[in-house]
Amino acid sequence: MSLASQLIQPPEVSAPRLLGTVLVSELGSSPVTVKISEVEAYRGEDDPASHAFRGRTGRNGSMFEVPGTLYVYRSYGVHWCANVAVGPKGTGWAILFRGGDVIDGMATARSRRGRDDHLANGPGKLCQALGIDGSHDGINLLEAGSPLRLEPGTPPQMVMATPRVGITKAQDLPWRFVAATSSANRS
């Protein structure tokens, strides 16, 4: 099954299937690759915790684009967070990349992070390691020539589903998915 076909699904179906895929960044002079180990599903206008809950606005337009579109927003005034739009165009469904492991371009990732560990075990850190910022909002992660791409990988052996992190609404939904073998596991 192709990656594109996985991204057509509803977010709570698509999200766990993105575990084990890889984000390849050629945004800087040398590439960095992160294997995704933690994601969260956001179900557009049906989901009070989603940025898309109140419909399309200036900030969240990319969430309503074709599946594979990158949605980047600033968090707490300082960090960047990256999502990929999923489902049919116009739904506002998206998956937040919450964490992963750097599997290539370690030196570059360490340089960007300014430290040797905890390179991508959080949404802001993941973006920093890959060099993602607001200027990349709206690019297509499925295009072969894109400087930032989502590519197939090895699915994890086991997936844990837990409530989402850092939200105040719809906290009961177990839409955070973590690869059980990941180093990015946090409580």
Add this chain to the structure above:
DNA sequence: AGGATGATGGACT
């Protein structure tokens, strides 16, 4: 026009 509010991370105790 102004204020409240984060899908966080890092420093510090």
Add this chain to the structure above:
DNA sequence: GTCCATCATCCTA
């Protein structure tokens, strides 16, 4: 574990 920097965005008036 606790505290807080920092600012774009959106909602209310």
